[in-house]
Amino acid sequence: MTSSARSTPYWILHYGLLALYVAFALFPLYWLLKVSVTPNNLLYSEGIRLWPSRSSLAHYTFVLAHSDFPLFFKNSLIVSGSTAATVTLIAALSGYAMSRFDFRGKMWLVGLMLITQMFPLVMLVAPIFKLFSPLGLTNSLTGLVIVYTAFNVPFATFLMQSFFDGIPKDLEEAAMIDGASRFRAFRQIILPLTLPGIAATLGFVFTAAWSELLFALMLVSKADASTFPVGLLSFVSKFSVDFGQMMAAGILALIPACLFFLLIQRYLVRGLTAGAVKG
Amino acid sequence: MSTMPLYEEAAGRRRAPLRRLVSGLEPYLYIAPSVVLIAVIMLVPLTIGLSYAFRDMQLINPFSGGFVGLEHFRTLWTDAAFWLSMRNTLVWTLASVVLQFAFGLVLALLLNNSFPGRGVIQALVFLPWAVPTFLSGLNWAWLFNPVVGPLPHWMAALGILPAPENILSDPHLAIWGPIVANVWWGIPFFAITLLAALQSIPQDIYEAAAIDGAGAWRRFIDITLPFLAPTIAITVMLRTIWIANFADLIIVMTNGGPADQTQIVSSYIFTQAFRRLDFGYASAIAMVLLGLLLAYSFVIILMRQSLLRR
Numbered sequence: 001m002t003s004s005a006r007s008t009p010y011w012i013l014h015y016g017l018l019a020l021y022v023a024f025a026l027f028p029l030y031w032l033l034k035v036s037v038t039p040n041n042l043l044y045s046e047g048i049r050l051w052p053s054r055s056s057l058a059h060y061t062f063v064l065a066h067s068d069f070p071l072f073f074k075n076s077l078i079v080s081g082s083t084a085a086t087v088t089l090i091a092a093l094s095g096y097a098m099s100r101f102d103f104r105g106k107m108w109l110v111g112l113m114l115i116t117q118m119f120p121l122v123m124l125v126a127p128i129f130k131l132f133s134p135l136g137l138t139n140s141l142t143g144l145v146i147v148y149t150a151f152n153v154p155f156a157t158f159l160m161q162s163f164f165d166g167i168p169k170d171l172e173e174a175a176m177i178d179g180a181s182r183f184r185a186f187r188q189i190i191l192p193l194t195l196p197g198i199a200a201t202l203g204f205v206f207t208a209a210w211s212e213l214l215f216a217l218m219l220v221s222k223a224d225a226s227t228f229p230v231g232l233l234s235f236v237s238k239f240s241v242d243f244g245q246m247m248a249a250g251i252l253a254l255i256p257a258c259l260f261f262l263l264i265q266r267y268l269v270r271g272l273t274a275g276a277v278k279g
Numbered sequence: 280m281s282t283m284p285l286y287e288e289a290a291g292r293r294r295a296p297l298r299r300l301v302s303g304l305e306p307y308l309y310i311a312p313s314v315v316l317i318a319v320i321m322l323v324p325l326t327i328g329l330s331y332a333f334r335d336m337q338l339i340n341p342f343s344g345g346f347v348g349l350e351h352f353r354t355l356w357t358d359a360a361f362w363l364s365m366r367n368t369l370v371w372t373l374a375s376v377v378l379q380f381a382f383g384l385v386l387a388l389l390l391n392n393s394f395p396g397r398g399v400i401q402a403l404v405f406l407p408w409a410v411p412t413f414l415s416g417l418n419w420a421w422l423f424n425p426v427v428g429p430l431p432h433w434m435a436a437l438g439i440l441p442a443p444e445n446i447l448s449d450p451h452l453a454i455w456g457p458i459v460a461n462v463w464w465g466i467p468f469f470a471i472t473l474l475a476a477l478q479s480i481p482q483d484i485y486e487a488a489a490i491d492g493a494g495a496w497r498r499f500i501d502i503t504l505p506f507l508a509p510t511i512a513i514t515v516m517l518r519t520i521w522i523a524n525f526a527d528l529i530i531v532m533t534n535g536g537p538a539d540q541t542q543i544v545s546s547y548i549f550t551q552a553f554r555r556l557d558f559g560y561a562s563a564i565a566m567v568l569l570g571l572l573l574a575y576s577f578v579i580i581l582m583r584q585s586l587l588r589r
Contacts, residue, residue: 021404025463109310118517146320218553233417243427246421
């Protein structure tokens with residue numbers, strides 16, 4: 001379908017529909033930003049104005065200086081970063097095995113990973129709490145990293161496999177004929193070629209861990225191990241009138257996720273298809 | 280070679296089976312970390328969870344833990360809140376999937392042209408998907424709140440609502456709050472998946488059809504839809520299961536209220552485990568949900584088989 005073949009009314013409709021959708025997609029985020037910079041005394045009097053007559057960053061300074069949010073932010077960064085790194089390492093290995101080897105039990109492994117994508121994870125909330133609590137893994141960031149890593153490995157494996165599938169086998173076969181072990185060929189030749197796939201996997205897992213709420217709520221009850229979602233939610237239920245501060249905190253929570261999104265945006269269409277079709 | 284010393288020949292013979300053993304084990308070494316992790320963190324708790332369904336497990340009561348048979352399931356059968364949550368799960372899943380799919384398909388078709396500004400627009404329309412789910416929930420809860428949000432005022436001005444009130448506290452309308460948030464958040468997923476499928480359709484088929492005089496609508500029906508069908512089937516099936524399980528938005532926006540009117544089965548499980556600390560009852564409900572989802576997948580697979588055979 002070449003673009004020149006379309007008529008002008010078509011393009012008006014095309015851009016019109018896209019503009020409507022862009023407005024729908026961005027409006028909630030815009031509103032978040034707007035309330036976060038509205039001074040408290042204007043919050044109600046200018047409730048539905050599209051931009052306040054006076055803006056201030058007071059809410060941001062308060063949140064950064066006088067609340068626990070910097071701590072929550074740090075916790076979330078540690079948890080999401082460690083989870084993303086661990087999952088990518090583990091999934092690179094298993095994705096490589098799925099892509100290159102034919103082994104007994106492979107179908108079972110695929111089946112196992114598909115099933116983990118289907119059953120309600122909320123089923124695991126109670127048993128995991130019971131298992132982790134005597135091990136000291138409740139109220140601990142390590143506990144969260146372990147849980148999130150396990151949850152994200154299956155999808156990440158399918159994703160990595162699809163990237164390995166795109167690299168010709170001859171490359172490591174040539175290296176192995178030259179005397180390198182398969183693992184060395186994998187590390188030194190294949191992995192560097194899969195960097196886009198690694199970036200995409202890191203991004204997906206980081207965002208997923210950054211957003212996770214239910215297990216964080218269940219496993220963590222102390223502020224010093226709270227991740228951002230838990231902190232924000234407890235803030236909402238405790239001080240539900242400080243809308244400006246809550247939304248400022250919300251905007252701050254958005255930053256890392258959006259940065260990662262912009263980084264991986266290019267690989268999204270390719271990566272997600274591979275993942276969605278197989279897992 | 281005949282001059283080869285005997286001991287070397289023997290070593291060679293001994294090394295071969297060993298090497299074969301190592302190379303046979305190699306794939307398992309690569310998958311071992313994944314398998315161990317999934318088994319320990321997902322399968323073991325799953326099994327334990329299934330056993331809780333038949334036991335009296337209350338976290339605050341140290342004397343609980345005894346076997347109670349089908350007690351929880353009998354309670355469940357007469358639990359009005361559970362049946363309400365079943366109905367809500369249907370409404371929530373159906374409305375979310377249909378709306379996400381319809382908007383996602385339109386968006387994918389719009390983005391499947393080349394036009395100036397496409398890269399920027401694509402990044403912008405996919406952005407909601409990067410927003411953490413708890414934050415999308417809070418964001419929409421605030422938009423529906425007449426104190427800080429514009430939506431109630433706009434809906435009242437348009438005559439949709441009689442007065443600018445929060446629909447999240449209206450028992451009849453509350454479920455639509457999380458549904459709107461879910462649709463907003465989930466459209467990009469469908470759009471990305473369908474767009475990728477659209478881009479894999481060979482362009483020469485369209486060109487050939489255009490030469491044969493097929494109009495845009497005919498090309499859509501005869502070429503685009505058949506090519507998309509497998510992706511649509513798989514994506515819709517997986518998303519249905521995923522959305523039926525997806526409790527975050529409801530927990531954040533309404534906590535199941537008012538009066539359990541927005542409680543879906545998975546949020547009800549979470550409420551039982553997290554608020555009442557009744558792990559036994561929560562696991563019993565979870566077992567029912569698992570059974571229903573398995574039955575659903577089974578029916579879908581059967582339908583797919585019979586369609587393929589035709």
